[in-house]
Amino acid sequence: MQHDFYLAWRYLRHNKIRSLILAACLAMITALPQALHRLLDEAERWMSARAEATPLLVGAQGSAADLVLNALYFTDAPAFISMGEADRIAATGWADPLPVYARFRVRGLPLVGVTTDYFEFRGLAPAEGVLPALLGDCVLGAEAAERLKLAPGDVLPTTPENVFDLAGVHPLKLKVVGILAKSHVPDDRAVFVDLQTAWVIEGLGHGHETGPGAGRADAAFAPLSGDVSAYTEITPDNLASFHFHGDPADFPISAVIAVPRDVRSAALLRGRYPDSEAKTQIVRPLDVTRSLLQNIFRIGALFDAILLPLGAAALLMVALVFALSLRLRQREIETIHLIGCSPLTVVRLMAAEIALIALGAGTLGLVLVQAVRAGAAEFVRHFVIA
Amino acid sequence: MIQIEDLEFRYPGAEFRLAVPELRISRGEKIALIGASGAGKTTLLKLMAGIAVPQSGNVRVDGVPMRELSDRQRRNFRVSRIGFVFQELELLEYLNVLDNIVHTYRINRVLKLNGRVRERAAELAEAAGLMGKLKRMPRELSQGERQRVAVCRALLPEPGLILADEATGSLDPGNKSRILGLLFRMTERNGATLAAVTHDHELLPRFDRVIDLSAFRR
Incomplete structure (x- = not known):
């Protein structure tokens, strides 16, 4: 037996490319379904954790999935509600409202308007600097800071929604006041501002200078109309001139995270949104996420169904390669017969080769699965969710 | 002793068709087998080795009738x-020189590969001028x-009968002689019998006897 494995090992080592390809094919066949399921499990764990940490969500009527994805993962907002909705929730006394306005993007990253309560609710604390306290301040998620290569004290200009709209909202220079500690959630990839700053970015509020000399356009100003120029940067000197037109209760937000005081309060709050014809809806993110995950698992099952015949086909191919290699080795087999090898020994030698390839494939597959296991969280965060 | x-x-x-009415080779004898191409030299060696089995008649090696042995017994x-x-x-291209020399010991349980055999393999390799090349590939x-x-x-197994089928064919004179x-x-050291097929008439005087197989083929 020892000699069989030694000879098999020498043969496989001599033909290492072929052996490696065979082992790699087998490893992929066995490891792929497991790796896929590991990724799906991680996606479920990751998405469920985020959803579980968000008890209730109020947003515009429409797709509950879009609402949850926007409020939890800062994807594009499907529709908006007004800030008054947050006030109404607060007025009930059943829940604390945390308004979220995730509409804009800055250099490809989501720009999210929140209140300071949001940071406490999500357990986000600055690793450097402070949380935004003034109009025009922003705090960056850890990954956002890495990607933008910014540090506290730097300036981050917002991106205009439409660069060809000359009459549109002018970019505002945000002052980076802090970097959040890494939390391995979508908040890491976001730029957070105060809600009011988000409304200034939208053009609902501004600070401007009037009179002689105004109306010019330079680094600090953008022309509004006639002799009026809007500030493009909020500084302690011009902060007082910033103001909003209209009732803040009518200003847009994309969702309100409602944190009920207890189970009863949650039930009562949910009871206030029974009408599917209403402009707003309340959802439990965990339910919506589970429903989304069901679809993902259906895709997973589909993959399994596809992988099964694919795996069988690949195994047949491996068997074919082995059979062809036996034909190519006919001369060698005749040789060992001539020098005294029995047919049974030939079978044993081949079995040893198959066993070694299977062992190599198993090891490789195990390494693959372990690698996926180790990197699944990061992979899911970067490629599946982000 | 071989009796056919x-x-x-x-x-x-x-x-x-090869027909050999009678052929006796004594122990320790060195026989050269010659004959035209297709005369049956290789076939006769295979019959002596038990690789091929005659339809009739018998080949006895040291008194053992090869035809009466089972495949497994003949192989062993x-x-x-x-x-x-x-x-x-x-x-075998995937085995180095030493592994090729001891290969028979790895594929047949009748032979046991141990330290003594490895030593003998090294001695043989040295005698053959291969000592520094044991780890080389073919x-x-x-x-x-x-x-x-x-x-x-x-x-290596120190056989009593050595059969060589044009072992010196296509080699230069120096290698042939070596x-x-x-x-x-x-052969002499072990008192073995040697039957060698050769086309090289220059080598024939070194053998005890020369058998021309052209006489046997019909």
Whole structure:
């Protein structure tokens, strides 16, 4: 037996490319379904954790999935509600409202308007600097800071929604006041501002200078109309001139995270949104996420169904390669017969080769699965969710 | 001692027919087998080795009737008592020189590979001028060196009968002499019998007897 494995090992080592390809094919066949399921499990764990940490969500009527994805993962907002909705929730006394306005993007990253309560609710604390306290301040998620290569004290200009709209909202220079500690959630990839700053970015509020000399356009100003120029940067000197037109209760937000005081309060709050014809809806993110995950698992099952015949086909191919290699080795087999090898020994030698390839494939597959296991969280965060 | 009596052999579906009414080779004798191409020299060696079995008659090696043995018995007898140097080198390309020499020990349980055998393999390799090349692969060897490896492999079990099928064919005179010298030395040392097929008439005087197989083919 020892000699069989030694000879098999020498043969496989001599033909290492072929052996490696065979082992790699087998490893992929066995490891792929497991790796896929590991990724799906991680996606479920990751998405469920985020959803579980968000008890209730109020947003515009429409797709509950879009609402949850926007409020939890800062994807594009499907529709908006007004800030008054947050006030109404607060007025009930059943829940604390945390308004979220995730509409804009800055250099490809989501720009999210929140209140300071949001940071406490999500357990986000600055690793450097402070949380935004003034109009025009922003705090960056850890990954956002890495990607933008910014540090506290730097300036981050917002991106205009439409660069060809000359009459549109002018970019505002945000002052980076802090970097959040890494939390391995979508908040890491976001730029957070105060809600009011988000409304200034939208053009609902501004600070401007009037009179002689105004109306010019330079680094600090953008022309509004006639002799009026809007500030493009909020500084302690011009902060007082910033103001909003209209009732803040009518200003847009994309969702309100409602944190009920207890189970009863949650039930009562949910009871206030029974009408599917209403402009707003309340959802439990965990339910919506589970429903989304069901679809993902259906895709997973589909993959399994596809992988099964694919795996069988690949195994047949491996068997074919082995059979062809036996034909190519006919001369060698005749040789060992001539020098005294029995047919049974030939079978044993081949079995040893198959066993070694299977062992190599198993090891490789195990390494693959372990690698996926180790990197699944990061992979899911970067490629599946982000 | 080899005794052949009323031997008849033909390959299925072929016209070839070898008939040897009687042939005796004594222990320790060195016999050269000659004959035209297709005379049946290789076939006779295979019959002596038990690789081929005659349709009638018998080949006895040391009194053992090869025809009456089962396949397994013939194989085991061959492995332990007969050393065969093939016309084509038959070295395994994935094994180094030492592994090729001891290969028979790894594929047949009749032979036991141990330290003594390894030592003997090294001694044989040294005698064959291969000592510094035990870890080399066959592709790294010259034709003469490869042939010497094949000879070492055949001689390692210290067989009583050595069959060499054109072991010196296609070699330069220096290598021919070296290989034949090695075969003769080992044959004499172990008191073995040597039957060698050769086309090289210059080598014939070194043998005890020359048998022309053209006489046997019908």
